[in-house]
Amino acid sequence: MSSYISKCLRFLAAALLVAAAGAxxxxxxxxxxxxxxxxxxxxxxxDGALPPIIGxxxxxxxxxxxxxxxxxxxxxxxxxxxxxxxxxxxxQPAFAPDCSRAGTAVNEPDQGDCNAFIGTPDGxxxxxxxxxxxxxxxxxxRFVSRPAFNPNFVPGDLKPVTxxxxxxxxQAVAFLSGNFGLSKTEFPLPPAGxxxxxxxxxxxxxxxxxxxxxxxxxxxxxxxxxxPRGLLLNLQDTSGQVVPFVPAPGxxxxxxxxxxxxxxxxxxxxxxxxxxxxxxxxxxxRSQLINEIAQDLLADGGxxxxxxxxxxxxxxxxxxxxxxxxxxVQVYVAPATGQLNVDQLGLIESQKIGTAGIVREYALIGRPxxxxxxx
Amino acid sequence: MSTRMFGVLTAQILxxxxxxxxxxxxxxxxxxxxxxxxxxSATCDTNPADDRGAWPGMADAWYNQMGAxxxxxxxxxxxxxxxxxxxxxxxxxxSCLDYLSWSGYGYDWADAAxxxxxxxxxxxxxxxxxxxxxxxxxxxCWVRAGNSGNTYFGDQWLKFFIASSCFSAxxxxxxxxxxxxxxxxxxxxxxxxxxxxxxxWISGSYNGNYQNTAWAGHFVPISTAWxxxxxxxxxxxxxxxxxxxWFGTCKDQCPVAYSIGVNGGDALNRLLNERYNxxxxxxxxxxxxxxxxxxxxxxxxxxxx
Numbered sequence: 001m002s003s004y005i006s007k008c009l010r011f012l013a014a015a016l017l018v019a020a021a022g023a024x025x026x027x028x029x030x031x032x033x034x035x036x037x038x039x040x041x042x043x044x045x046x047d048g049a050l051p052p053i054i055g056x057x058x059x060x061x062x063x064x065x066x067x068x069x070x071x072x073x074x075x076x077x078x079x080x081x082x083x084x085x086x087x088x089x090x091x092q093p094a095f096a097p098d099c100s101r102a103g104t105a106v107n108e109p110d111q112g113d114c115n116a117f118i119g120t121p122d123g124x125x126x127x128x129x130x131x132x133x134x135x136x137x138x139x140x141x142r143f144v145s146r147p148a149f150n151p152n153f154v155p156g157d158l159k160p161v162t163x164x165x166x167x168x169x170x171q172a173v174a175f176l177s178g179n180f181g182l183s184k185t186e187f188p189l190p191p192a193g194x195x196x197x198x199x200x201x202x203x204x205x206x207x208x209x210x211x212x213x214x215x216x217x218x219x220x221x222x223x224x225x226x227x228p229r230g231l232l233l234n235l236q237d238t239s240g241q242v243v244p245f246v247p248a249p250g251x252x253x254x255x256x257x258x259x260x261x262x263x264x265x266x267x268x269x270x271x272x273x274x275x276x277x278x279x280x281x282x283x284x285x286r287s288q289l290i291n292e293i294a295q296d297l298l299a300d301g302g303x304x305x306x307x308x309x310x311x312x313x314x315x316x317x318x319x320x321x322x323x324x325x326x327x328x329v330q331v332y333v334a335p336a337t338g339q340l341n342v343d344q345l346g347l348i349e350s351q352k353i354g355t356a357g358i359v360r361e362y363a364l365i366g367r368p369x370x371x372x373x374x375x
Numbered sequence: 376m377s378t379r380m381f382g383v384l385t386a387q388i389l390x391x392x393x394x395x396x397x398x399x400x401x402x403x404x405x406x407x408x409x410x411x412x413x414x415x416s417a418t419c420d421t422n423p424a425d426d427r428g429a430w431p432g433m434a435d436a437w438y439n440q441m442g443a444x445x446x447x448x449x450x451x452x453x454x455x456x457x458x459x460x461x462x463x464x465x466x467x468x469x470s471c472l473d474y475l476s477w478s479g480y481g482y483d484w485a486d487a488a489x490x491x492x493x494x495x496x497x498x499x500x501x502x503x504x505x506x507x508x509x510x511x512x513x514x515x516c517w518v519r520a521g522n523s524g525n526t527y528f529g530d531q532w533l534k535f536f537i538a539s540s541c542f543s544a545x546x547x548x549x550x551x552x553x554x555x556x557x558x559x560x561x562x563x564x565x566x567x568x569x570x571x572x573x574x575x576w577i578s579g580s581y582n583g584n585y586q587n588t589a590w591a592g593h594f595v596p597i598s599t600a601w602x603x604x605x606x607x608x609x610x611x612x613x614x615x616x617x618x619x620x621w622f623g624t625c626k627d628q629c630p631v632a633y634s635i636g637v638n639g640g641d642a643l644n645r646l647l648n649e650r651y652n653x654x655x656x657x658x659x660x661x662x663x664x665x666x667x668x669x670x671x672x673x674x675x676x677x678x679x680x
Binding site: 031036049050051052121123124127129142144145146149151153154155158188190191195196199200202203204206208209210212214215216218220224226230243245246253255263267268300301302307309310311312332334335336337338339340342345349352354356357359360361 | 414419420422423424425426427428430493494495496497498503505516517540541550574575576577578580581583587591593594595596602603604606608609610611612613614615616618619620621622623638639640642643644646647648652653662663664665666667668669670671672675676677678
C-alpha cells in the first residue's frame with residue numbers, strides 16, 4: 001500500500017510540475033516533458049538555441065554562405081560504367097525500357113530513376129539493382145542486393161560483421177567517391193582527436209527470443225555508414241568557435257556485411273547552385289529570425305517544448321534539374337528529452353500529451369518581393 | 376467475385392497500364408493509411424501544441440509509393456473521426472471494428488498498413504497511440520497494442536504494420552509486441568511490426584524516408600528497408616557547434632523491425648527475408664519473436680538501445 005501511495009504522490013508531483021510548466025518545465029529525476037510555452041518563453045528557448053554566429057547584422061555571414069565551395073555535381077562526375085562495374089562486376093545488367101527517356105510526356109525533366117538489374121525483383125531469388133536519377137541533378141543513386149532465400153536458415157548461419165568503424169568509414173568513402181562520383185570534399189569527416197571519432201557508423205543487429213525462454217543472442221550483421229553532406233565554410237563566431245562544415249541537402253549511406261559492401265543509397269545529393277537573386281543585404285537580423293521562428297512554433301504545433309536546438313544549414317529551392325542554395329536555420333523542437341520515467345510516461349497517457357519532435361527550416365536571407373515559407 | 380478480388384485485379388490492371396506492374400508471382404496487397412496531423416479540433420487532445428501538420432504527408436509517401444508498385448490503395452484515412460474502434464479487436468469489445476472493410480476503415484482489412492500519430496508506452500507492456508476521439512464503448516482515447524488485450528492484428532488480413540509513432544517498438548516492450556500480432560485461437564497471424572524506440576521526429580523533409588521504405592521493401596527485406604531509411608544518426612538536440620555530432624552532443628532516431636514465428640529462429644528468418652512482394656506463409660505461432668535494431672542508438676525519451 002505504501003508503495004502505491006508513494007507512486008501516486010510521485011505521479012501527482014510530476015503532474016503539478018507539468019501543469020505549472022512555462023519557462024520552467026517538468027523534471028522528476030528522469031527525462032523532461034515540456035510544458036506548453038507562451039510566446040515569451042518560446043522566444044527564450046529559440047534565442048538560447050540559435051548559434052551565436054547569427055548576430056544583430058548578418059550581411060557578412062550571408063556573404064560567406066552565398067560563396068560556398070561547391071564540388072562538381074553528379075551530372076558531371078557520375079559514370080555509369082564505373083558504377084555498373086562496382087555493382088555488377090563483369091555481369092551485364094538489364095536496363096528498364098524507360099532509361100533512355102529523361103523528359104516527361106509534357107517535356108519536363110523526369111524526376112524518376114533508371115533501373116539496371118540482374119535477377120527478378122519478386123520471388124526468392126538473388127537480386128541486384130542499381131538505380132540512378134535520370135536527371136542526376138535530382139541526386140539519387142541506389143544500389144540494393146540480396147542473396148537467394150534460404151528456407152533452411154538457422155540462427156547459426158548469421159555471419160557477424162567484424163570490420164571496425166574506422167575501416168567501414170574508409171570503405172564507404174572510397175566506394176562513394178570512386179564509384180558513384182561523390183566528392184570527398186563534401187564529406188564532413190571528423191578531424192583526428194574529436195570526442196566522437198566515428199559519428200557516421202552504426203552497427204545493425206538482430207536478436208530473438210521466445211516465450212519458452214529461447215534466446216537468440218544479438219549479432220551485428222551489418223555496419224551502416226551514413227555520411228551527411230556538408231560544405232566547408234569554417235564559420236566562426238566572435239568567441240573563436242569554428243563550425244567547419246555547414247549541412248547541405250543530401251545523405252549517402254553504405255551497408256557493409258561480412259561479405260563486403262551490399263548496398264548503398266545516395267539520397268537527394270542535388271546539383272546545387274547559388275541563387276543570383278539572393279542579396280546578402282537582406283540577411284535577417286537575429287531578432288527578426290527569433291521572432292519569425294517563435295511565432296511559427298506558437299502558431300503551428302511547436303509550443304510544447306522541452307528543448308530547442310538549431311544549426312545553420314543549407315536548404316534547397318528545387319528548380320527541376322538543380323536546386324538553388326537557401327541559407328537557413330534548421331530548428332529541432334523536442335517536446336520531451338532525456339529518459340522518461342514511468343511517472344512521466346503515465347502523465348503522457350493521462351494528460352494525452354504529444355511527444356513527437358519537430359524539424360523545421362527558416363530562411364536566413366529575406367526576399368523583399370515575396371515571402372518564402374520557412375519549412 | 377469478392378470485393379477484395381475485384382480490387383486486386385483492378386490494381387494489377389492499372390499497375391500494368393502504368394508500366395509499373397508487379398511481376399508475375401507477386402500478389403497485390405491491400406494497403407491502408409491511418410494518419411493524424413490535427414488533434415486540436417477534435418476532443419481527445421485539444422491542445423494545438425500537439426498538432427503535427429506534416430505527419431500525414433510522411434505516411435502518404437509510403438502509401439503512394441506502395442500504390443505505384445501496383446498495390447491496391449484501399450483507404451487513406453487522415454484526421455476525421457479517428458478512434459480506437461477501427462483498430463481494436465472484437466475480442467476486446469463487441470463494438471470494435473478492426474475487421475471492417477475499407478469503407479469502414481478497419482486496420483485488419485489491410486494486408487499492409489501505416490499508422491501515424493502520437494504514441495507512448497505503458498510501462499514495459501505496450502505501445503499506445505493517441506486518437507482524435509474517444510471510443511464510445513470505453514471512453515479511451517488510445518489504441519493499445521502489445522499485451523493490452525485491445526489489439527489483435529492478422530486474424531483477418533493485416534500482415535505488415537508500420538507504426539510511425541513515438542515508442543511504437545520501444546525496447547522495453549519488445550517481449551510483448553508479439554501478443555498483438557496473433558489473436559488467441561486464430562490460425563491467421565500478422566507478420567511484421569515496424570516502429571521506433573523512443574521519440575521519433577516529424578518533418579516534410581522526411582517524406583522520402585517513408586517513400587524509400589516502400590520502394591526498398593520490394594527488393595530487400597522490409598525490415599532492412601525500414602531501419603536503413605529511418606535511422607537518423609546524431610542529428611537531434613545537438614549543441615549549435617556540433618551539426619555532425621563530432622562532439623557527441625546529439626541524439627538519434629531509432630527504428631526497430633520486429634517479427635514473430637514458432638521460435639526465435641523462425642521469426643528471424645522471416646525478419647530477414649519478407650518483402651512486400653515476397654510474403655511468407657502465415658506464421659505458425661507468435662511464441663517466437665525477433666527484432667532488428669541499432670545497438671547503442673540513443674533517442675530522446677528512452678535509454679540507449
